[in-house]
Amino acid sequence: xxxxxxxxxxxxxxxxxxxxxxxxxxxxxxxxxxxxxxxxxxxxxxxxxxxxxxxxxxxxxxxxxxxxxxxxxxxxxxxxxxxxxxxxxxxxxxxxxxxxxxxxxxxxxxxxxxxxxxxx
Amino acid sequence: xxxxxxxxxxxxxxxxxxxxxxxxxxxxxxxxxxxxxxxxxxxxxxxxxxxxxxxxxxxxxxxxxxxxxxxxxxxxxxxxxxxxxxxxxxxxxxxxxxxxxxxxxxxxxxxxxxxxxxxx
Numbered sequence: 563x564x565x566x567x568x569x570x571x572x573x574x575x576x577x578x579x580x581x582x583x584x585x586x587x588x589x590x591x592x593x594x595x596x597x598x599x600x601x602x603x604x605x606x607x608x609x610x611x612x613x614x615x616x617x618x619x620x621x622x623x624x625x626x627x628x629x630x631x632x633x634x635x636x637x638x639x640x641x642x643x644x645x646x647x648x649x650x651x652x653x654x655x656x657x658x659x660x661x662x663x664x665x666x667x668x669x670x671x672x673x674x675x676x677x678x679x680x681x682x
Numbered sequence: 683x684x685x686x687x688x689x690x691x692x693x694x695x696x697x698x699x700x701x702x703x704x705x706x707x708x709x710x711x712x713x714x715x716x717x718x719x720x721x722x723x724x725x726x727x728x729x730x731x732x733x734x735x736x737x738x739x740x741x742x743x744x745x746x747x748x749x750x751x752x753x754x755x756x757x758x759x760x761x762x763x764x765x766x767x768x769x770x771x772x773x774x775x776x777x778x779x780x781x782x783x784x785x786x787x788x789x790x791x792x793x794x795x796x797x798x799x800x801x802x
Contacts, residue, residue, distance in 0.1 A: 570756060570763055573695070579800040611729035611745045623743045623750055625731045630743055630752050632767065636690060643690055643798045645765065647754065672800050678763045680699040680792055 570679030571629070572652060574659045576644035580669020587637040589613075592620045595665050596631055600624055602658035605650055626650075642666060647678070690799030691749070692772060694779045696764035700789020707757040709733075712740045715785050716751055720744060722778035725770055746770075762786060767798070 585591050593612045600607055605626045612622040618638060624631040628649040635642040644662060648655045663671030705711050713732045720727055725746045732742040738758060744751040748769040755762040764782060768775045783791030 570697070570759075570761060571754065573763075573765075575693070575796060575798070577690070577798055577800045608733050608741070609731035609743070611731070611743075613728050613745060613747075615747060619748065621728070621745055621748055621750065623729070623731075623745050623752070625733060625741055625743050627733075627735060628739065628741060628754055630741065630754075632743070632750050632752070634691065634748055634750075634767065634769075639690075641690060641799060643693075643767070645693075645767065647752065647763065647765065649754075670800055674796075676695065676794075676796075678695070678697055679761060680697045680790055 569677035571647055571649045572655060573676040573678050574646040574655065575674040575676065576659055576662060577672045578642040578644065578663055578666055578668040579640055581640050581642060581666045583637040583640065585667060586635040586642055587618045587620065589620055592622055592633060592635065595662065596622055596624050596633060598665065599631055599658045599662055600626060602661060603650060603654045605629065689797035691767055691769045692775060693796040693798050694766040694775065695794040695796065696779055696782060697792040698762040698764065698783055698786055698788040699760055701760050701762060701786045703757040705787060706755040706762055707738045707740065709740055712742055712753060712755065715782065716742055716744050716753060718785065719751055719778045719782055720746060722781060723770060723774045725749065
């Protein structure tokens with residue numbers, strides 16, 4: 563049996579569909595959703611960038627200590643891609659990502675979890 | 683046969699090991715590596731944050747239009763986790779991520795590619 567080290571981090575990949583155009587195109591709404599997600603994780607924000615793209619769409623990143631949260635939205639498709647990379651508490655991270663789909667009023671949210679770090 | 687839409691974006695997950703402590707703990711070296719990666723992609727940087735953590739380690743994010751590049755380093759382990767999410771040219775993105783392991787003088791780089799967007 564191979565001895566395996568714990569993963570360096572956990573990475574949640576969320577693909578969201580069926581969300582309202584106006585919400586996905588609003589930088590304030592998106593920033594509030596990102597900040598709420600980090601608060602649910604009880605983590606500390608080191609930096610945040612939210613950009614509105616032309617003709618529509620938002621790109622946002624939050625730097626958290628040893629972690630990050632990012633979002634890209636396609637309002638014209640009702641879709642968004644969210645990434646949460648975390649080295650913190652797993653249960654709090656799961657709670658945070660699970661809350662994000664309903665917060666963005668998504669019709670569908672696919673969540674994948676990837677363990678990070680080189681594997682044996 | 684199901685008609686499938688093209689993916690919203692391509693996401694490269696790099697797990698790096700065997701890199702030198704000093705390089706992984708140097709915010710200037712890490713920022714230069716991030717900027718070089720974006721240049722290889724011929725993309726435009728909208729924002730960049732590089733933080734040095736205590737007692738060691740770097741967290742860095744770059745916002746690119748509809749894309750992002752992030753890194754977290756663990757100098758004490760010789761490891762780093764890099765993410766490149768891109769909606770741009772696939773070949774340029776592959777060239778950029780392939781160059782990153784040697785640039786960080788990694789002994790090993792595992793690259794995974796994930797197609798983003800809800801799946802049928």
